[in-house]
Amino acid sequence: MDLQIIWFFIWGLLWAVFFMTDGFDFGIGTLMPFMGKNDNEKRIMINAMGPLWDGNEVWLIGAGGVTFAAFPILYATMFSSFYSALLLILFALILRGVAIEFRHHIDSSAWRQLWDACIFIGSVTPAVLFGVAFANIFKGIPIDANGIYHGNLYSLLNFYGLLGGLLFLLLFLEHGALWLAIRTEGDLHERTSKMANGLWWILLTVALIFLIASKYETNLYDNYYEKPVLFILVLVNLAAFLQIKYFLMQKKYLTAWFSSSLAIVCCTFFGLIGLFPTVFPSSIDPAYSLTAFNSSSSPLTLKIMLGVAIVFVPIIIAYQTWAYNLFRDKVTEKTLSSEQAY
Amino acid sequence: MDVVLLSRLQFAAATMFHFLFVPLTLGLSVLVAYMETQYVRTGDKVWLSMTKFWGKLFLINFALGIVTGITLEFQFGTNWSRYSAYVGDIFGSLLAIEATTSFFLESTLIGVWIFGWKKLSAKAHAAVMWLIAAAGNLSAIWILLANGWMQHPVGFDIRNGRAELSDFTAVLTNLFGWLEFFHVVSGAFVLGSFFVMGISAYHLLKKNNVDFFTRSFRIALVFGLASSIVVGLVGDFHGAHVAEVQPEKMAAMESHWETTANAPFYLFVVPDEKNERNFIELGKIDGFLSLLAFKDVNAEVRGLKDFPKDERPPVLITFLAFRIMVALGTLFILLTAAGWFLRNNLTDNPLFLKIMMFSIPLPYIANLVGWIVAEVGRQPWIVYGLMKTSDAASPISVSQVSISLAAFILIYGLLGAVGFYLIGKHAVKGPETDLVAGNI
Numbered sequence: 001m002d003l004q005i006i007w008f009f010i011w012g013l014l015w016a017v018f019f020m021t022d023g024f025d026f027g028i029g030t031l032m033p034f035m036g037k038n039d040n041e042k043r044i045m046i047n048a049m050g051p052l053w054d055g056n057e058v059w060l061i062g063a064g065g066v067t068f069a070a071f072p073i074l075y076a077t078m079f080s081s082f083y084s085a086l087l088l089i090l091f092a093l094i095l096r097g098v099a100i101e102f103r104h105h106i107d108s109s110a111w112r113q114l115w116d117a118c119i120f121i122g123s124v125t126p127a128v129l130f131g132v133a134f135a136n137i138f139k140g141i142p143i144d145a146n147g148i149y150h151g152n153l154y155s156l157l158n159f160y161g162l163l164g165g166l167l168f169l170l171l172f173l174e175h176g177a178l179w180l181a182i183r184t185e186g187d188l189h190e191r192t193s194k195m196a197n198g199l200w201w202i203l204l205t206v207a208l209i210f211l212i213a214s215k216y217e218t219n220l221y222d223n224y225y226e227k228p229v230l231f232i233l234v235l236v237n238l239a240a241f242l243q244i245k246y247f248l249m250q251k252k253y254l255t256a257w258f259s260s261s262l263a264i265v266c267c268t269f270f271g272l273i274g275l276f277p278t279v280f281p282s283s284i285d286p287a288y289s290l291t292a293f294n295s296s297s298s299p300l301t302l303k304i305m306l307g308v309a310i311v312f313v314p315i316i317i318a319y320q321t322w323a324y325n326l327f328r329d330k331v332t333e334k335t336l337s338s339e340q341a342y
Numbered sequence: 343m344d345v346v347l348l349s350r351l352q353f354a355a356a357t358m359f360h361f362l363f364v365p366l367t368l369g370l371s372v373l374v375a376y377m378e379t380q381y382v383r384t385g386d387k388v389w390l391s392m393t394k395f396w397g398k399l400f401l402i403n404f405a406l407g408i409v410t411g412i413t414l415e416f417q418f419g420t421n422w423s424r425y426s427a428y429v430g431d432i433f434g435s436l437l438a439i440e441a442t443t444s445f446f447l448e449s450t451l452i453g454v455w456i457f458g459w460k461k462l463s464a465k466a467h468a469a470v471m472w473l474i475a476a477a478g479n480l481s482a483i484w485i486l487l488a489n490g491w492m493q494h495p496v497g498f499d500i501r502n503g504r505a506e507l508s509d510f511t512a513v514l515t516n517l518f519g520w521l522e523f524f525h526v527v528s529g530a531f532v533l534g535s536f537f538v539m540g541i542s543a544y545h546l547l548k549k550n551n552v553d554f555f556t557r558s559f560r561i562a563l564v565f566g567l568a569s570s571i572v573v574g575l576v577g578d579f580h581g582a583h584v585a586e587v588q589p590e591k592m593a594a595m596e597s598h599w600e601t602t603a604n605a606p607f608y609l610f611v612v613p614d615e616k617n618e619r620n621f622i623e624l625g626k627i628d629g630f631l632s633l634l635a636f637k638d639v640n641a642e643v644r645g646l647k648d649f650p651k652d653e654r655p656p657v658l659i660t661f662l663a664f665r666i667m668v669a670l671g672t673l674f675i676l677l678t679a680a681g682w683f684l685r686n687n688l689t690d691n692p693l694f695l696k697i698m699m700f701s702i703p704l705p706y707i708a709n710l711v712g713w714i715v716a717e718v719g720r721q722p723w724i725v726y727g728l729m730k731t732s733d734a735a736s737p738i739s740v741s742q743v744s745i746s747l748a749a750f751i752l753i754y755g756l757l758g759a760v761g762f763y764l765i766g767k768h769a770v771k772g773p774e775t776d777l778v779a780g781n782i
Binding site for chain 2: 072148
């Protein structure tokens with residue numbers, strides 16, 4: 001198989017894993033002002049992701065780094081085209097990161113409210129804008145023969161783009177609510193699992209609308225019609241959505257969360273497989289589109305990077321799994337009173 | 343203002359702000375790991391409270407370092423897309439390797455360290471801190487090999503209209519990158535130790551927790567003395583290598599205009615860039631510049647006039663930054679050497695403690711001006727001899743970059759102020775008293 005094809009899938013996988021891991025952090029940050037009734041509950045919510053969010057966020061650096069290394073032309077075109085959107089995301093991530101660390105250093109409610117607001121903004125902004133950005137990629141971007149973007153931040157906020165933003169936000173909210181249901185107990189656990197149950201209906205509706213809208217707004221289905229076997233992915237995706245509800249009803253929250261993870265990964269790949277081999281389609285002329293083949297690095301770089309990925313990605317997954325396992329127990333009031341809490 | 347200038351300002355703001363936090367992360371992580379190891383070895387609770395006190399300052403600083411680092415990776419794409427497309431084959435892969443081999447480890451383990459006190463054995467917990475310190479310093483290797491490649495590009499062919507990798511070993515063994523690495527990391531260690539010594543000095547002056555802060559001061563002193571000497575030695579090698587491969591930068595660092603053999607060094611110089619000479623040159627030492635640059639008093643040192651005007655770096659900034667860096671570097675060796683003689687009666691020397699307390703900002707300045715020498719001194723090239731900075735910017739609008747630059751300054755300014763306020767607040771407050779009393 002061509003190196004470029006392998007890298008297309010590794011590239012997609014890194015983004016998918018980023019959405020899968022940091023996604024629940026975004027969800028929790030967005031839910032926090034609505035579900036945390038008092039400071040203790042808010043602290044429980046923060047501590048539910050506290051030991052993990054930093055490691056989760058690095059998948060973004062990994063995805064960005066792989067874009068740079070494996071597809072430098074894509075990296076250059078994509079990030080300069082999405083200049084304003086990406087910087088908004090980055091500022092949001094900065095706010096979230098420092099807010100989580102700063103929040104607990106001064107015991108004053110105004111101080112905590114300030115950083116709570118930053119955690120909310122820092123979570124909802126990336127959740128929506130990543131969805132907007134990816135939906136626009138699915139739809140096609142006004143780039144010319146030289147990869148110059150003819151649009152602005154507002155042209156990304158079209159119907160399909162916003163629908164993508166809404167879908168991502170809901171995916172992450174569901175994912176976050178499930179994570180909270182796993183790691184909390186008592187009243188907060190009851191409310192977060194109820195939230196996951198309620199959100200599920202909205203999520204499923206929006207996901208179906210997105211699937212239908214994709215038929216009219218994008219060419220994603222062309223690949224699927226050409227090789228109908230690919231529709232299995234869509235079926236798996238739908239099955240994953242249904243499993244979330246099924247396991248929720250059985251009160252198997254961890255399994256429900258895994259189903260939600262699978263749904264997020266499938267949603268990402270639904271778009272990417274529809275795009276293949278294109279990575280950044282031009283809406284001006286398909287001839288200007290960036291593909292895995294015309295935007296990639298040299299074969300030598302791709303080979304070296306593949307070696308690095310084969311060795312290190314399993315190691316990363318191993319120690320991250322270890323860290324997740326280390327912090328698998330429930331966050332309680334008792335946890336908060338110990339030193340090991342924000 | 344054009345996009346290139348605005349993007350340069352934005353990148354300078356973002357990197358320099360990032361580099362207010364990185365050196366402390368590198369230096370302090372090693373010190374905290376050492377303290378925790380001492381705790382594991384001796385079981386002495388003072389070591390534990392030292393680990394927690396300095397660890398808390400480390401974590402506030404770490405949070406700012408990590409979030410500001412994330413924007414850097416993406417700015418190559420947002421603001422320097424032509425650069426990224428041209429050299430991504432090599433430069434991008436070094437950044438990606440950095441993320442895969444070290445940034446993941448550091449970020450994953452920091453959560454484990456903060457929350458894992460009771461979930462891990464004492465030994466394992468200390469090992470996590472060593473891994474964090476190692477991952478941070480390993481990051482520095484990859485980042486500085488990437489920067490070293492921009493300074494002295496090797497191992498590539500120009501194919502398909504871009505620089506394509508032809509020899510990865512050459513990129514990995516690029517002497518420029520390694521000299522930068524040792525210089526930057528030892529400079530970071532100096533900063534970390536001055537930070538610890540300065541804060542300890544403050545408390546020793548007030549006679550707070552004397553045992554706790556004497557120990558902290560002494561560890562940092564040993565670390566700082568060794569690092570100050572290493573940073574100077576490596577700096578000397580590094581300067582000689584710059585003279586060899588970036589003669590314009592060397593000439594700008596010394597404001598040296600005419601190509602001469604047995605080139606003199608002046609103790610005091612005021613450059614006059616417009617008229618291609620120096621206003622004032624005082625304290626001439628014959629042959630010393632040749633000696634510094636080429637280890638030979640009779641060697642020829644090329645002057646700025648030897649290079650086309652449009653390929654010369656800005657002389658005044660490079661020159662001043664270099665002089666400040668060298669002066670501070672010398673001061674660090676003197677201060678830590680003085681500390682070595684006073685180490686057994688620190689509290690009897692309030693003047694020395696005061697000097698150390700007020701010296702905290704100096705390594706920060708030294709680290710930043712060091713980067714100014716490296717980066718401004720490379721101009722007008724973004725990749726030395728290969729691509730000019732003016733050809734590297736993204737095809738984006740002036741308004742986009744103006745707005746983002748304003749946002750960077752505003753957000754970074756506010757967060758930096760809060761971050762340093764919190765560090766200062768915890769530093770002044772000192773360790774938790776119950777920890778010092780040993781009743782945990």
